[in-house]
Every structure is written in structure tokens, then in C-alpha cells.
Amino acid sequence: MAVMGIAEALREGIREEMRRDPTVFCIGEDIGVPGGWGGAFTVTLGLSEEFGPERIIDTPISESGFAGIAVGAAMTGMRPIADVQYGDFLFCMMDQLVNQAAKMTYMAGGAVKVPLVMRAPVGSTRRGAQHAQTLEVFFTHVPGLKVVAPSTAYDAKGLLKAAVRDDNPVLMFEHKLLYGSKGNRAEKGAVSPIGEVPEEDYIVPIGKGAIRRPGKDVTIVGKLLTVYRALGAADQLAEQGIDAEVIDPRTLVPLDKELILESVRKTHRFVVVEEDNRTHGWGAEIAAMVAEEAFWYLDAPPVRVSAPDIPPPFAPGLEELYVPSVDRVVAAVKGLF
Amino acid sequence: MAEPLGADRLLALYRKMLLIRRFEERCNALFLQGRIPSTLHLYIGQEASATGVCSALRQDDYVLGTHRPHGHALAKDVSPRIIMAELMAKATGCCRGKGGSMHVGDVRQGVFPAVAIVGAGCPIAAGVGLSAKMRGTDQVAVAFHGEGAANEGDWHEALNMAAIWKLPVIYVCENNLYGASTHFDKVFRVAHVSDRASAYGMPGVTVDGNDVEAVRDAALEAVARARAGEGPTLLETLTYRQCGHSRSDACDYRPDDEEAEWKSRDPLTLTGARLLAEPHSLPQSALDEAEASVAAEIDDAIAFADASPAPSPDELERYVYWEGD
């Protein structure tokens, strides 16, 4: 089994899906330029050599436009994998994603499908307010979209393949610090979600979460980078006699609610860790779900560890305060005992 | 230049336009009776545009309509029954009661749920064209839009990409002079929307949008280009919205003489006169028969809608995600 990072795993997933199904193609900015980067984070590097510019389509800098093109292609038998260089640019294509892609099946009374994959890097990485947001929640709020967020190489490939085969628009959020610590696009401070990735065909089903660390005293839910913050916290907590269970939902919509609820029913304590802004956030939704559906199993209030309600700051010292740290997770958990 | 139409085929176009006209008039009446529970953007006055364009298309070609889509759908042979049922919010409607007036369509006729965000259908049509090209078919995609859409970013992005990739798309700009209540002259420095086509490296054509034959001829040329892999065309059809922007619009912002002038050039009057005159020389009874058969077809559509059930409450959360063919 090959050991690789998320960027490579995604590339292999795309390659296998494009080989398997001629209707699969990639579209985005700077994804297939010969001698170029293979997208902002190397995911499509080398694919144009195999599949040519007809299936690895470089677009003008027209985010809304190529999003609409992906929607139209998906409505007529193709399975586009679209790519934005930074998740922040999804706001440029909000209408195409929210009004068009997400609603087309519904508006047609079920007569049209939109099998579209839109990949978007997120996360604070010394880029400031417009290239470092964590914005999953804008899309998890939209009926008609599915949203996945892989935090390991294995999941990245498996979820990518599942997303390509899904008949609905799927947004895949990838964290810039998780692409991999090797290669020329490695980010400073990247942790390594590198792992074994099978070469044979497999999928990670959309809607299935994973227990990253079993424990009995508290349930910590994180996604993308905060899965690793939660795991770091769990290590520290273990030294203090607190046995934390860490859950990575992997898919944000539809959420594997039962996995989380079952854990809370066992541990009686719940913390959600998110890099998103706190107010009206993703963590708020998860905490509300736990409060509503597992209230009578709780020994302490459900708690969020979030980014503050500010845009991502640039200064590294401030950015460190913005992204939830292991220490903040540890403190939040200890507050429940 | 396409061959001139014979009497039978022109009469068929006349009948299609008449169907749209009478359908819209009946919608208006049903709205006033409270039997259509939404506002309506009526296509009255613009019938020649959709009819002419769609007469140049095959059944497997694609159409994306706008927030004023009844005419586009009828012109592309979507059944009046399921459109009327949709307008009357019935489970048998073309969108099962999930869409309403602004989203009518029927993919079996190549008509997608209409896109009611101005300009947003233009990139989608480019994607449809890209798909046809990648799948190796010679299907074409038509994006109907008003002149207002030509000031949306999506329109420019779409035309550019359609042009650079030579996509089989026809951008039909139905220039009815008003974006809602705002006159063309207030928001364009160019004389014609089609003048902008050169900026994207595609042909731009302006035709009399009330002359169904002129529209058809221009559309045939654009379709031929598209099918031949020569890329998109911007086709501007000059027409006029004879009613308000929506049901609540009294059009006080429009001069009476302007309205009178356009009504004197009503597409039905124009084509009707042409059918009675040389060389077609049809008797008035031919037009009367068309009127009667259209009335019967609309009566049937209303009866169908009336007899149909409202969506059941357990349909509420369905079709948010794909449920299969």
C-alpha cells in the first residue's frame, strides 16, 4: 500500500475516477497548465499529461462562470470535478452553488440531477482575511448540497471517489495544512495526515463519521485541522486521567449524527472544536443537536471551542490565537469535570 | 439564408404563438380569480422570439428559460397541461409543485427548470454546451435572457468561455427595452446588445423579435454554426413586453405612444396578415380554426390542472436530493 498525503491521495482518486468514467473531468483555474502548478495546491499536477486539456480544463479567472459551467455540464450527463484555488472564492460563485446547483433537483421536482464535485481549500495559513477562511458552514446550511471534509489521505481519496459517484452536488473542503508535509506546496506548520492509501478501488461512504480515538470520559468532535487539535488535547488529557473520545464526522452533510450521539450517551460530555467563527457556526449546530437529542445524557453543558468572531488575522501571533489550540481544547474539556 | 417557410409551417408557428398568447391571457384571468397563487411574468408580445428560436431546434436540444419562461417552455413543446398544473400548484405540474411560474421546464423536451436569477442561466448554458461537445453530440444549448442579463457578470463570463472554447450555445437576448422598469437607454452605452459580441469574438446579430420568420432565420444560422463546431452566437431579438414586468406592474413609466407603436407591430397580427396575404393566401377560417384549437388545448390544460391534486404533505421534503430516475 502506498503512503501518501492528502494532495497525492486526491490526485490518485481523480485519476482513477477519470480512467473509470469518461464523463468525469476537471475544471478550474491553473489546474492543467503544462509546466504549471496543478492547481493552487498540486492536486491535479500531472493529470493533463494523461487526460489532455479537453478533460483537465483551465478556465479564465471566472469563478462564477466556471461554476455555472460545471452545473450545466453536470445537468447533462457529465461529472465535473471543479476546483477553486481558495475556498474564499466560493463566495464569488455563491449564486451558482446555492441558487442553481443546490436547488435544481428540487425545482425540477426531482427530474434533474447535478452530480457536481466542488473542491475548496480552507484554513488559516498566514494569508489573512481573504485566503484563509474556514467557511464550511455557509454551505452546510444549504439544503441540496452535500459537504465532505476529509482529514486523512485515506479519507480524501475515498470521499473524492464517493463524491464523484454521487448524483448530487458535493462540496469537498480540504485544509491547506493537511495536504501533506512533503513537496513544494507544503505549508509551514503543516501536520501530517499522511497514511496508507490502497491502490485498489474503494470509497469512504458519504455520511459516515469515524472515531479517531476511542475514549470514555468526553466526546470531542473536530473536523479537518481541528481533528488533530482534538487528538493533541486527548493525549494531554490522558496524562491527567481524562479519557477523551475524538470523532471526525468526515462528512458534514449529511451528518453521522448517531455516531456522535452514541458517543455522548457513553461519555456524557461534549466539546466541538472548529476553526470557524463561533457565532451561528457549525459548532453551534452540532452542540444544539447534542443538546436536543442527548440532553438527558449530559453531565455538563455542550461546549464549543471556536475561532473568535473576527476575520482570520494575518500576524502569526494573532493567527495562533484565532485557530483553536490544543491548550484551549484541554481547558474546555477540563471545565466539564 | 434559409428557405422561406410554406403556408403550413408558418401557420404552425402562428398557432404556437397564438397558444402562448392565449395561454398567458388565461393565466392572467386565472390569477385574477385567485386560482394561480403567485405573481406572473407574462410573455405577451414576445411570442415570436421563443417561437422563432425554438422552431430552429431539435427536440434533443436544450433550452434555459428565465423568470418569464412560459413562452420558452411552450415554444419548446412542453405540454400546456403540466405547465398549467404547475402554475396552479398541483402535484401533476412539471415541477410537482416545487417550482412554480418562474421555474417551469420539462427535461424530456430539453427544457431545464427555468433560472430566475438574471444572467445565471448563461454560464449553465455554456456548461450544457460544453457537455454536448465533450459527449460528442451535436446538440446545442439556447440561453434565453433579457437585455438586463447582459449587465450581469455571469453573462460576460459565460460568453467569454463559450467563445474561447467554441461551445455550441446560442445566447438569445430578448431585448424588450425594459429591465423591470429601467429603460435600455439608461443602462447601455451601445446601441444594441449584440454590439458586445465582438468583445468576446463571436457573431452578434440583431433581428426584429416580433417577426417570427426573421427570428427563425437568424436562429437557424446560429444553430448551424453551433452544430458545426464554430462556436456561439449572440442573437438579439428586439421585442416588447406588452404587459407589465409582473402582475403588479401598471407600467406607468412607459410612454403611451411607445406602447401603441409596439402593439401595432404585434407578432400575431404581423404573422396573421402574412398568412392571409400572398403568397400564402390562407382563408380567415384557417386562423379561426387555429384560434379554436388553441382554446380547446388550453381548456384541456386547465381541466387537467383542476382535476389534479395538490402536492401531499408527505412530499414536503422530497427531491431536495436526487431520488433516482
Place this chain on the structure above:
Amino acid sequence: MATQVLVPPLGTNVDTVTLVTWYKAEGDAVAAGEPLFAVETDKATLDVEAPAAGTLRGVSAAEGDDVPSLSCIAWIAAEGEALPDGAPTDTDEHLPARTGASPSPPHPLTPSPLHPLTPKASPWARTLAAERGIDWTLLQGTGPQGAVVGRDVEAAAQAGRRPAPTPLAARVAQERGIDLAGVGGTGASGRVTRDDVLRAVAGSEPASDIVETFALTGVRGKIAERMMRGSHETAPVTLTAEVDATALVARRKALQAAGLKVSFNDLLVCILARALGEQPRLNAVYQGDRAVVRRSVDIALAVDTDRGLLAPVLRGAERLTLAQVAEGSAALIARARSGQAGPDELKGGTFTLTNLGMFGIDAFTPIINHPECAILGVGRIKPTPWVVGDCIGIRQALWLSLTFDHRLVDGGPAARFLQSVVRGIEAPGAEDEE
């Protein structure tokens, strides 16, 4: 420059602590580094040193208060120096407010502390308690802010291995002094019910367990009759007042040093005689349908004897010197205790003095010695923190409890009488100037 006295942050997990002790009082001089106050967390009690030298001022938290970390609870400043704006003044209520530049971040980077009104049991504890039939209100919580959490219920279940008694059963058991451990349960899942407890009570009272029976006759019968009439035939109201008896204690010590053997009761009799002169309506007896106000102050002295409560009467106290009171009462009490008191000595008083201070009693509600109008109950004298001027000092405090018959006299005269007694205690000596 005034320095804030801040509650120290005692770890990331501690939001509030309990202020246990002030080692210094408002206005005291403090040296930098000397222990100033003590706080208690859920883990430990810690002394906190003074952050500067000066005078302790603006104290805004009291012993027992829960105070947030980093809140300012006092200032150390020079005497007379103005405290910064926002600092609590000496008259402020206890407001442990954060003042000055707060070092806490503007955004709640960590979860906000639990609301102070946090229920005492978590939802899970309640769920579990309901399942196991355990009354969580009886458990000691170990969760956040002392809440009963699931593990507490588990522990109780483990310990008991049996369901908790019903709340009613628990109360009845406590009232009857029954140990529930020995009571079998017949309720749901073996819960002990009230009937189970009552059966246990019945079982624990065999006939052979009777120590004695006695009839309410003789002295006992007299006491019973007077008490019944005092509590049932009067309209009793009890007024209480705490009084600084430091001067009284000092005076007695001085008199004893001078060779005069006097009891506190002797001193009180003199004070009462004077006060009753000022408020004669309290020196009255009830006769038939009228009250008779008497000139002669005849003080009945409640005496605990082997035979029971007796109240020999010291007559004409208003005419007696302290020495005469001391001599007369000593003789009366001796006769009562030895059973030699004549019937005339045990009736006809106008006011009763009863003192339980020697038994360590602080205050109580005396029953009127029928047909008298009023009775004064006296508690123990004990050193007590006392506000003296602007300072807190240790004073010899004493509780007075005056029960009077509201049919005869209203609250106003009764209160004025009690005030008069208080003045007499606080400034003794005036009573025997004549």
C-alpha cells in the same frame, strides 16, 4: 497610589473561589507580603499576600462570598487617599466587580463559566437517578460547580446497592431517629416507603422500653398550668435585641474586685427596675378583664431546681440598692433550690427575668409567666465581632428576648422598654446611683 487587591487566578479551571477569611479588617494597616486573606477552591485553601503596604480600604467582598478570579475585592492605599473611580466605597454593598483593565481576553476564547444558578444535578445524573430510584438531592455533587453528575449517582448506587428511600420516608426516618439501613423496603424496586419506616418505629418501641411515666401534678402541674395559660391565654409577641454587654461585664468584674459579690441577674434586676419605672405598663398583671399596673416592681426570677422551674419573687426592686438586690435574690434562690421557699414567695410577681446564658443559649422565646404582662429572656454573653464606629471590634454581646402580652401593651412601649434595658446594659452604673 492605591493598589488593587485581586483574587488570584488559581489555574485555568477555576473561575470563582470562596473568600474564607480576611486576616485584616477595613482600615487596618498591612505590610506588603503579609497574609491578607484566604480563599478556598474546590481543592485547597490558600493564603493570599498583600500586594503592597498601606491601609486596607474599599473592601467589597465578605467572608463566605464567591469571588471571580482577577476581580478586585479591596484596595491598599494611604489613609485618606482617594480611591480610583469605580472602586467600591466603604458603604458599597458586596459587589465583587472587575475593575480597572481586565486581563481577560475580550472574546470568550474558552467557554463561559457555568451560570451561578446551575441546577445541582446534570441531566445525565437525573436520568440515571430516575433509573436507579436514587434521590439525587441527597447526594454530594462532584461535577462542575458542585453539580451532582452521573458518577455521583453511580457511586451512590454502588454504595447502596439498593434504591433510595422515598423523600417522605427519609424525612420520617430522620424525625423518628430511625436508621434506614435496618429498614426493609416494600416499595417499587424495594424502595423504603413511609409505611416501612413507621413499622420500624413501632417495632423499636416495645413496652419494656418505657423509662418512666409521671402525672402532671404538684409543681409540674403548676408549671404546666402557667405555661398553658401563658401561651394560650395571652397574645404573646417576642422582641429581640443584641446588646453590647462589655461595660456590664467590666462593671461586674470591678464590683467583684471591690468585694461585692453580684451576679449578672442582680445587675439586670436593677436595670429592669429602672426601665420598668420608665415604662410602667410593662409592670402590670392581668386580672379578670382588666390590667392592673403596679408601682412596686416585683421581679420573678426563673430558677431551675430539682423540682422543676420555680420563680421566687424579689419584691420592691425599685427601692433596693444593688447590694440589697444581690443579697435578697441570693437568699431567695437558695430557698427555692432547697425547697424551703414559701408559697407567698413563689407568686405575685409583676415581671419575670429568665436567664439561660449559663447553659450556652443565645436567644429563645420565653413564655409569659401568667398573669404577668412580660418576661425578659437573657442569653449568654459571648465575644462577638462588633462594629464600633468605623471599626470591627470584639465585644461581649448578649441577646435579649422580651415576650409581652399584646393585649395589655403595644409594640411601641414594649420596644421603648427594651431600648431602655439595652441602654442600661450598655451604660451600667446609673441604676444604683441613688
